[in-house]
Amino acid sequence: MVGLIVVSHSYGLAKEIIKFCQEMQQEQFPIINAGGLDEETFGSNPLKIQEAIETIYQQDLDVVIFCDIGSSILNAQMAIDLLDEKIDRKRIVIADAPIVEGALIAATMNYGDSFQIIKDELIKLKEFKKV
């Protein structure tokens, strides 16, 4: 199973994405809000993302990070760079996927040995046509 991290520039947006994911999830697993500079201020903070990664990793779960745009992605990459070198980077991925649709798919499919399955589904999502 994996733990999810949602990094929107907006804390409130990440919070609502997580609520929606929680409606869809089959199993219990952590979904952490690492969005916003704080609850009111738009932005993202690599230290907050790093802390979220460590929290999930300590539970022996793989980590999938969903970002919205621009600097939230750069800050997620910086957060991975900041991690202790003992942490296995192969267990952490920044999803190349839309923040809402990607997180919903991951939440829905997250049971059992799901890390590779979720990564494969997120690749398929790139080809998905809404209309």
Add this chain to the structure above:
Amino acid sequence: MVGLIVVSHSYGLAKEIIKFCQEMQQEQFPIINAGGLDEETFGSNPLKIQEAIETIYQQDLDVVIFCDIGSSILNAQMAIDLLDEKIDRKRIVIADAPIVEGALIAATMNYGDSFQIIKDELIKLKEFKKV
């Protein structure tokens, strides 16, 4: 210029997407929340989407609709089917784009004669890689 409609299954999620778009928008234009069955209940309602389309169309703006998953897309299509036949369907599009990333791009690029520009940018977004 276009008006935007955000149709998430979650009213709260659509509300936060709109707040984020409002941070990015250069010009004044309507961004309507047509998400949720009501403010608390997940789902979507074609009549609510239809009303949002009519509100924007009456302001002589083109209409771009952003949906999250599954039935929100179907209900947006149904909303278009329900419109008076005098309404020009060519001025209304359901975006084949991620609900957050798509709405943000549309909000950012929406000035002047932007309908075709936004449609082109949303197609390019399909090819965009986050990582």
